[in-house]
Amino acid sequence: MKKPLLDVRDLAVAFDTDGGAVHAVNGVSYTLHEGETLGIVGESGSGKSVHVLAMLGLIPRPPGRITGGQVLFEGRDLLALKERDLRKIRGGAIGFVFQDPMSSLNPGMTVAAQIVEPLRIHLGLDARAARARAKDLLDLVRIPNAGARLDQYPHEFSGGQRQRVMIAIGLSCRPKLLIADEATTALDVTVQAEIVALVQELKRELGMAIIWITHDLGVVAGISDTVQVMYAGRILERGPVDDIFSDPRNAYTLGLLRSLPDLSGGRAGRRRLHQIEGAPPDMRHPPPGDPFAPRNAFATPRCRAEMPPLVQAPGAAPGHLVAAWYDLPKLLAAEAAR
Amino acid sequence: MLRFLARRLALAVPTLILASMIIFALQQLLPGDVATALTGEERDPQVIAFIRQKYHLDAPLPVRYAYWAGGVLRGDLGESIRLQKPVSELIVEKLPVTLELACLAMLVALAIGVPMGVLSAVKRGQAADTIANGVALWGLSVPNFWLGILLILLFSVQLGWLPASGYVSPFESLSDNLAAMVMPAFVLGNAIAAVMMRHTRAAMLGVLGSDYVRTARAKGVSPMRVTLRHALPNAAIPIITLGALEFGQLLSGAVLTEQVFSVPGFGKLMVDAVFNRDFATVQGVVICTAATYIALNLAADLLSAAVNPKLRRA
Known part of the structure; x- marks a missing residue:
């Protein structure tokens, strides 16, 4: 097994609002190893983006605050670092690619100026060397005629190209970890596929670990080693990608999988898309038990009263963890028998 | 960039004309004119009539505007009747x-x-x-x-x-x-x-x-x-x-x-x-x-x- 790179322990984040504190992240723990690609799935408000932004000091504080936990990156607790030291990690050892490439690039700065910044800050390159490196990076993310495009502004690039520029910035200092937050969500499906392919290719070349945050299970299946399903600021299930898709143990994961369109069975195999009934809980008053219980047809009384711990799923592949009081495969078998 | 500049400058012309017309018309709302202001308390009707004639104050409004606008186009902003000085000189001064x-x-x-x-x-x-x-x-x-x-x-x-x-x-x-x-x-x-x-x-x-x-x-x-x-x-x-x-x-x-x-x-x-x-x-x-x-x-x-x-x- 490779060395652990990022060790998140019991991370909790809250946002103070007029209506009381919103508990966005409630005790998230996981380990990411060097070179591993972790796909984090969940709907809006599941805490998937917030917990990552919070551990690098990127949520606005106030109203946001970290209410507990530890985040060890290469053995150092990010939450205990001073802003000044955290800044040395952001953009250096940890690179970011954000969701909307239209709004995530500064409209008033040339692409070169934006790529050069981390190179000068973290690698201490002089202006000329940084510019040469910026051109190489644009080549790396397959932007044609890179040299001529350095001095153009973001609005002169297409959406897909802008996301490539974002990736160039994220990878500029050869990070050990690349965090892609909904990196393909704002793009056309064909462009999405190109970007995913590009990231996979770059990963083979550069060998960094990736946290790929998305609500798109299709993208996760294509890119991840490990999948982690989040809901209401908690991890409900986590494990090797194939195992999660073939043998889901949490009802929420199952709901997500069932809501994927299935085109494999031809006309006969087509069915109405499954929809998970209800809405996520109000995180100002999170339910005492399993947060998904109110929407879960399989929920037991214990689910509503007590939060299940995240433990190895019995009979599943090693490392396949689930938080559920019920035994999903058994319930499904019973359902099929009826 | 040059086209942008040219278009904006062309737009300035009607704006200026409109502004001058409005101010010209608004002033007519003020009671009295320069003739009454200059003659002060006495208000000698003959003097007033003379001043009005001299400065075309008795002409209809559009005619007066035309007089004035014609002057502006030749670079002549007219004369301050009270100060007996060209208006352009006053502006350059202040x-x-x-x-x-x-x-x-x-x-x-x-x-x-x-x-x-x-x-x-x-x-x-x-x-x-x-x-x-x-x-x-x-x-x-x-x-x-x-x-x-x-x-x-x-x-x-x-x-x-x-x-x-x-x-x-x-x-x-x-x-x-x-x-x-x-x-x-x-x-x-x-x-x-x-x-x-x-x-x-x-x-x-x-x-x-x-x-x-x-x-x-x-x-x-x-x-x-x-x-x-x-x-x-x-x-x-x-x-x-x-x-x-x-x-x-x-x-x-x-x-x-x-x-x-x-x-x-x-x-x-x-x-x-x-x-x-x-x-x-x-x-x-x-x-x-x-x-x-x-x-x-x-x-x-x-x-x-x-x-x-x-x-x-x-």
Whole structure:
């Protein structure tokens, strides 16, 4: 097994609002190893983006605050670092690619100026060397005629190209970890596929670990080693990608999988898309038990009263963890028998 | 860029014509004319009739407008009947004074308003923000003439550091000139600084919450650089637009402040002209001010285009 790179322990984040504190992240723990690609799935408000932004000091504080936990990156607790030291990690050892490439690039700065910044800050390159490196990076993310495009502004690039520029910035200092937050969500499906392919290719070349945050299970299946399903600021299930898709143990994961369109069975195999009934809980008053219980047809009384711990799923592949009081495969078998 | 400039300049022409027509028509609403103003108490009907005839005051409104507009096109703004001087000469005389005062006031406004606005946006909800907002509220609420009088009381009467009034040309003595200008410039600038601060704060808050500012922070950029290099230029457009408008306002003359400090600028010229029904002067000043406004707005647009690359193609 490779060395652990990022060790998140019991991370909790809250946002103070007029209506009381919103508990966005409630005790998230996981380990990411060097070179591993972790796909984090969940709907809006599941805490998937917030917990990552919070551990690098990127949520606005106030109203946001970290209410507990530890985040060890290469053995150092990010939450205990001073802003000044955290800044040395952001953009250096940890690179970011954000969701909307239209709004995530500064409209008033040339692409070169934006790529050069981390190179000068973290690698201490002089202006000329940084510019040469910026051109190489644009080549790396397959932007044609890179040299001529350095001095153009973001609005002169297409959406897909802008996301490539974002990736160039994220990878500029050869990070050990690349965090892609909904990196393909704002793009056309064909462009999405190109970007995913590009990231996979770059990963083979550069060998960094990736946290790929998305609500798109299709993208996760294509890119991840490990999948982690989040809901209401908690991890409900986590494990090797194939195992999660073939043998889901949490009802929420199952709901997500069932809501994927299935085109494999031809006309006969087509069915109405499954929809998970209800809405996520109000995180100002999170339910005492399993947060998904109110929407879960399989929920037991214990689910509503007590939060299940995240433990190895019995009979599943090693490392396949689930938080559920019920035994999903058994319930499904019973359902099929009826 | 050149096409943009040409189009804007072409648009300026109808604006100026319209402005001149409006001011020409509005003046007719004032009771009396220059003839009654000049003859004073006596009101000798013969004299009045003579003056009216001499200056075509008895001609119909469109004819008078045509007389005047024809002159303007030849570069002749007419003559101040009361002062017996060409209006253009009066403008050339007073404009530098107003221009200097406006520039100094603008400098004060920018030097106070923008940093304060940036600071209060960055320190939103903290003590610095509260203080800056309080100062701005004070700046907005204090009447200029009153602040002027208080300043004169303190710095001229009590401390004797600055002259209470009067104007010295900078070509005579720069230090005396600045000593005379510093108080009126501060009074005018202070009020604008407050508006400036509010707009800067609002614009900065919008920009600081944007995705690209988060991107900059995620790259490890220092807070100072995030604020000044990433956020401020993108917040600059409303500040530039406001600055141009306020500057135009200043150039049309600060009537009360000029009165308090006895600064012989546009404001005083204009007020005197209106009271004397010296319509040629009023029109000359208005047309000159309107032209300056248009030029300033154009300058603001060009500056915005320099700041925002997206506007350059428009």
